[in-house]
Amino acid sequence: MLDPERIDAFHDELHRELGLRRLNPWWAKAEIVIGLGAAGVATFAPPEVVSAWMIRVALFTLGLYFAMAGHRSHLYQSMNRLAAHASARAMTERKASA
Secondary structure, three states, X not given: OOOHHHHHHHHHHHHHHHOOOOOOHHHHHHHHHHHXXXXXXXXXXXXXXXXXXXXXXXXXXXXXXXXXXXXXXXXXXXXHHHXXXXXXXXXXXXXXXX
């Protein structure tokens, strides 16, 4: 079993080598909440609030797109963490067999 500090170190090294910066998990959560909120307003708001059907469709579509972008960010974060874990595990197994 690898300790979390070692996985975090490999995670940071992975981002440094690829020239990437870490994704902010709070921004991803905000994207999901804002997107679902916009889709909810488009769906459930009375006609006095959002009158034109084209505005409702655009708000619904963009809201769901925003929510999916936040979900995608969470998936990328998870994949990066798994890649760091796999590389850390491969390094420890290679050192153990040498």
